[in-house]
Amino acid sequence: MNTPTQPAIRTEGLTKRFGPTLALDHLDLEVETGEVFGFLGPNGAGKSTTIRLILGLIRPTAGRALIFGTDAADIVASHSRLAHVPADVALWPDLTGAVVLALLAALGPGTDRGYRAEVVDRFALDPDRRCATYSTGNRQKVALIAAFATRAQLLILDEPTTGLDPLMEQQFRICLREATDRGQTVFLSSHQLAEVDAVCDRVGILRAGRLVDVAGLTELRRLRTTELTATYAGAVPAGLRADLPGVEAVHRISASTIAVVLSGAPGAALQQLATDDLVAVDVREPSLEEIFLGYYGGAGS
Incomplete structure (x- = not known):
C-alpha cells in the first residue's frame, strides 16, 4: 500500500449548527497516516456530528474536512479511500450475511476475500443466515468483517464493539493491529475507555462541540x-x-x-x-x- 503524504483526516475550523444549537465549534484536528486515533466524549459532545461531517453525509456550517487532502464533500473521491462501521448497524433483512459481505465488497475500494473468510471464522459468524435473524452483535460482526477485509486506507469505526462479547472484542483488537500493520489508519470513536486505552496511539477529547485536548496516551496520563x-x-x-x-x-x-x-x-x-x-x-x-x-x-x- 502506498503511504499518502497528506494526513488521513484534517479538519479546519469545522463547525456545524442545527438551528440555534452549536453541535461542533471550530474543530481543528489532524489524524496522521498509519495511527489509531481515539475520539472520546460524552453523549452530546459532537462525536457523531464530526463523523457525519468527515463522511460527507452532512454539510458543515463553516470550515471543512479533508480525507487525504480531498474535501469530504467530494463523497465519490473520499469514500474510495475509506470504510465505515456505524454505531447502529442496519443490514438488509432478507439477505444472508454472505450476500451482504459480497455486496459491500463490490461497493468498496477493494477487498481481500481470503482474509475476509479468515475473519468470518475468527468472529464465529454464520454467513448463511438471513440478516433478520442476526443479533445486534452479529450485525456488528458483519460490518466489522467487511471493514477489516477492505483495503481502504482509512477505517472510521463508530462504537465498533457494540454487542460483542469479550472474546470477540479480543478478535477485534487483533484485526485492528493487523490493519495498522498493513499501514491502514483507524479513527475510533468509542465509549469503551479500556478499549481506547489498549489500542490507540493518540486520543482527542471532545466536550460540548469543542476539542479539549489531543495527546498521546503517555502524555495524557502525565497530566494527571x-x-x-x-x-x-x-x-x-x-x-x-x-x-x-x-x-x-x-x-x-x-x-x-x-x-x-x-x-x-x-x-x-x-x-x-x-x-x-x-x-x-x-x-x-x-x-x-x-x-x-x-x-x-x-x-x-
Missing part, C-alpha cells in the same frame, strides 16, 4: 497524578517529606503503609522511601477513564 504506595515490614519511617519535587501529598494508610501522590517523576520520592524495611512498592497510573472524568469533573458533565 500518579499514586505510589509503599509498604514496610514495620512502622512507616518517621520524617517522610511532602516537599520533594513532584510530590503533591503524603497519606498514611496504616501503621506500615503510606501513599504518595505524584505529579511528576517518582525518582526523588522513591529514593526517600527506599529503606531496609521497605517490602513492597506499587505505582498506579491513572486509567484513561480517570483522566477523561478529570476533564469533566464527574460522569454527568
Whole structure:
C-alpha cells in the first residue's frame, strides 16, 4: 500500500449548527497516516456530528474536512479511500450475511476475500443466515468483517464493539493491529475507555462541540497524578517529606503503609522511601477513564 503524504483526516475550523444549537465549534484536528486515533466524549459532545461531517453525509456550517487532502464533500473521491462501521448497524433483512459481505465488497475500494473468510471464522459468524435473524452483535460482526477485509486506507469505526462479547472484542483488537500493520489508519470513536486505552496511539477529547485536548496516551496520563504506595515490614519511617519535587501529598494508610501522590517523576520520592524495611512498592497510573472524568469533573458533565 502506498503511504499518502497528506494526513488521513484534517479538519479546519469545522463547525456545524442545527438551528440555534452549536453541535461542533471550530474543530481543528489532524489524524496522521498509519495511527489509531481515539475520539472520546460524552453523549452530546459532537462525536457523531464530526463523523457525519468527515463522511460527507452532512454539510458543515463553516470550515471543512479533508480525507487525504480531498474535501469530504467530494463523497465519490473520499469514500474510495475509506470504510465505515456505524454505531447502529442496519443490514438488509432478507439477505444472508454472505450476500451482504459480497455486496459491500463490490461497493468498496477493494477487498481481500481470503482474509475476509479468515475473519468470518475468527468472529464465529454464520454467513448463511438471513440478516433478520442476526443479533445486534452479529450485525456488528458483519460490518466489522467487511471493514477489516477492505483495503481502504482509512477505517472510521463508530462504537465498533457494540454487542460483542469479550472474546470477540479480543478478535477485534487483533484485526485492528493487523490493519495498522498493513499501514491502514483507524479513527475510533468509542465509549469503551479500556478499549481506547489498549489500542490507540493518540486520543482527542471532545466536550460540548469543542476539542479539549489531543495527546498521546503517555502524555495524557502525565497530566494527571500518579499514586505510589509503599509498604514496610514495620512502622512507616518517621520524617517522610511532602516537599520533594513532584510530590503533591503524603497519606498514611496504616501503621506500615503510606501513599504518595505524584505529579511528576517518582525518582526523588522513591529514593526517600527506599529503606531496609521497605517490602513492597506499587505505582498506579491513572486509567484513561480517570483522566477523561478529570476533564469533566464527574460522569454527568
